[in-house]
Amino acid sequence: MTGQADFTQALLDPKQAVPEGLVDPQGRPAPKRFDVYRNNVAVSLTDALETAFPVIHKLLGDDFFRAMAGVYLRAHPPSSALMMYYGAAMPAFLRSFEPVSHLPYLADVARLEIAIREAYHSADSTPIAPETLGALAPNDLMQARFTLAPALRIVTSDWPIHALWQFNMAGGPKPQMQAQDVMVARPEFDPVQTVLPVGAAMFVTALGQDEPLGTAFERVTQTHSDFDLSATLGCLLGASVLTSLTIGPPT
């Protein structure tokens, strides 16, 4: 009997012996035949990671990336058949993978790439019209609470992650050292990135937790006195992330 537990272990570990009872047409042991399955697993998962993390792939180069993917896929085999979400442990893996310890921004770039993929597959939503906010009396605006688009993701970082993405994927200018908080949203079908002004990440997170706009604003200005409310609202409206609004306390 060749059990699937042994089969799985040997698939993921090329140093393990091929399980007994797997044979060629003459009944002889068939290591090269077993290697077809080993290869299928490793190559298909490596390809999936390359698709998921194009910037990490570019930053590290093909040979290094594929070798690293081999380590990753054995430590973190997929836990579901939805390959479009494979690689969720990549940021943590990059933080602890010694050979890339000199590239401390990689983990945050991977977080951005995960946010982009999640946004791509998120549920559709319809934004409120931009003029809705301008039409509110100031008091009502301060009491407004919002639902946010399911595609919305906020990735905060001490590194220029959007500039790194832009430089590697879209021929943008050479990244300058600066912290960047990035909002990923999906106005239609393609995820769009917006570099957020200071404090905006905290503000959007508070709105996402159903805080009224005024409360979120006060919270942010306690730590960021230069927080620019109208610029931030402009970003949110521009990226179609506000999908409904209610005024007054929760019902």
Added chain:
Amino acid sequence: MLDASSPFDRLPNKPGVGYKPQHFAEIMEDPGPVAWLEIHAENYMGAGGRPLAQMRALAERFAISVHGVGLSIGGEGRLDPEHLARLKHLIGWLKPASFSEHLAWSTHDSHFLNDLLPLPYTAATLARVCDHIDEVQEVVGRQMLLENPSTYLAFSESDMLEVDFLSEIATRTGCGLLFDVNNVFVSATNQQTDPLSYIDAFPLDKVGEIHLGGHDEDEDDHGATLLIDSHGKPVVDPVWALYDHTIARGGAKPTLIEWDNDVPEWPVLAAEAARAETALAQLAQ
């Protein structure tokens, strides 16, 4: 979510292709000989966005076949209830003309291995696979087709022929079969058996769909030819010949060109479909 229900309740006995998003505009513009489309279920299990929007548009014009690659019907453990629920949701939404999966396993202990792994053909595996198919058909609420695999090795414990194994599954569970002619050729070459006798023994009356695809060539430890089911090339002439034999014996069937890796430009894929169309037309004369 908008309802994408397709007006097609069965696949036509015509060529179809594995759908790739990069071909969307060309298919909508002029599908040529392509009458239906097959999708990998797992790629449409997201919550929204372009994949589902494209499918909504395509399902209005084409019969759709949902082909699962991740259910692990041959797995030793129980079927993943979450995955089964996702499948039920997709099928309920899309109401496809056909739903199929593989005689294989791909998940062990919640690790998904992303490959179609082989099974020993024994009474114990047979019972397990039948239980899983019963469960799938029950949960999803419709008949499924089960596809014959490409295999690269054999299990010394096997005591049934693959063709008998599949026939028995269809009899016990009432599922239909998906007959992949390239898999027949790949497995027969790798197992050094005769593909024609496999086709002649196969219950073609239970076949609801045929697959044709390309493969790669390698060799085993002893220098014997080892074919790899890669879906990255045109269908080879010997497989077309086996296809002709299959439809001559079993009649016209919905026939899919499966091309998943190194996906070509649309005209190349459409030309493969045209070749299947010609073979089906000759049969009708």
